[in-house]
Amino acid sequence: xxxxxxxxxxxxxxxxxxxxxxxxxxxxxxxxxxxxxxxxxxxxxxxxxxxxxxxxxxxxxxxxxxxxxxxxxxxxxxxxxxxxxxxxxxxxxxxxxxxxxxxxxxxxxxxxxxxxxxxxxxxxxxxxxxxxxxxxxxxxxxxxxxxxxxxxxxxxxxxxxxxxxxxxxxxxxxxxxxxxxx
Numbered sequence: 001x002x003x004x005x006x007x008x009x010x011x012x013x014x015x016x017x018x019x020x021x022x023x024x025x026x027x028x029x030x031x032x033x034x035x036x037x038x039x040x041x042x043x044x045x046x047x048x049x050x051x052x053x054x055x056x057x058x059x060x061x062x063x064x065x066x067x068x069x070x071x072x073x074x075x076x077x078x079x080x081x082x083x084x085x086x087x088x089x090x091x092x093x094x095x096x097x098x099x100x101x102x103x104x105x106x107x108x109x110x111x112x113x114x115x116x117x118x119x120x121x122x123x124x125x126x127x128x129x130x131x132x133x134x135x136x137x138x139x140x141x142x143x144x145x146x147x148x149x150x151x152x153x154x155x156x157x158x159x160x161x162x163x164x165x166x167x168x169x170x171x172x173x174x175x176x177x178x179x180x181x182x
Contacts, residue, residue: 009160049126053105056129063136101129127175130165
């Protein structure tokens, strides 16, 4: 194992490059059927997209919750900022994104658990949820203003951590390609 990466986000996830040279795996230690590793890898990616969608949905909802808490307590010009339509509508849109993401990943997970085809739905869920997380993190940072730009801010962490959700298990562009093909 090599030294860990210095990542922008996900600091709680220790990530290291790992390489194997001149390694032979005895037959009894093979995972799955010989010669079918790539197919297994693709299946794991499809299932992983649902997991990423679940994580992203939690991140999107977390941004809503933090924004509501902050907007209710932050005064500006004699009123809490939640009372201003520009802020309340932004939070409403954030909640709609989180709700849509939740429905998408629940649907994909239900298909997987029922043993039905789920690849397209997994890609849709991953696309919708990861973009909701990033969009909500951006909007939450805007609601928090300067406080949202500070590293100790909960929305700053969401902003840093959400970007990888649009990348891992296939970028948004890859998800669009997969959805369009099916």
